[in-house]
Amino acid sequence: MATKTTTRRGTAARGKTKVGASGTRTSARSARGTRELSDARMTTDLEKIQRWVEERGGYPATVSGTENRGQDAGVLRIDYPGFSGEGTLERISWEDWFAKFRDQDLVFLYQEETKDGGPSRFSKLISRQEADIQRRS
Numbered sequence: 001m002a003t004k005t006t007t008r009r010g011t012a013a014r015g016k017t018k019v020g021a022s023g024t025r026t027s028a029r030s031a032r033g034t035r036e037l038s039d040a041r042m043t044t045d046l047e048k049i050q051r052w053v054e055e056r057g058g059y060p061a062t063v064s065g066t067e068n069r070g071q072d073a074g075v076l077r078i079d080y081p082g083f084s085g086e087g088t089l090e091r092i093s094w095e096d097w098f099a100k101f102r103d104q105d106l107v108f109l110y111q112e113e114t115k116d117g118g119p120s121r122f123s124k125l126i127s128r129q130e131a132d133i134q135r136r137s
Contacts, residue, residue: 023077040111040122042131046098049108053078056121060097073100078123114128 043049055057058080064087066074073096079089101108107127111120126134 003059008098019108032100039113040109042107042109044107044128046094046101048099049110052108052110052123056119058121060092060094062092062097062100064090065086076104076106076125080121101125105129108121114137 027053060080061077061079062073063075075093076097077089079091106125107128107130109124109126109131111122113121114120
């Protein structure tokens with residue numbers, strides 16, 4: 001069951017959730033309905049990000065066509081073989097992914113386990129500013 005969260009700007013919009021100071025995420029709405037998340041975390045630790053992604057069979061990617069004339073990686077994503085990224089995402093090196101991650105001052109929001117205890121693939125890249133706001137909420 002979805003819960004509404006109230007932020008300083010009012011009620012959270014669809015697809016938004018509240019992350020408290022402890023890093024706990026109450027709920028999230030997706031196109032498939034409501035998904036309960038527990039123990040969502042945030043990190044900027046590059047080794048931790050790489051380990052988490054690779055343990056789940058993923059790899060660093062960029063959205064095809066968003067690169068800046070070979071100058072940067074474009075829009076960052078994590079891709080998993082066999083999922084919706086086929087044809088739209090291009091695999092890149094961890095070095096390039098991390099450079100863009102640092103340049104954009106991003107934070108990796110992720111979930112270790114699903115509600116039933118299985119490994120979760122939920123992750124999202126958010127700005128450091130957004131992460132600070134969520135931590136204070």
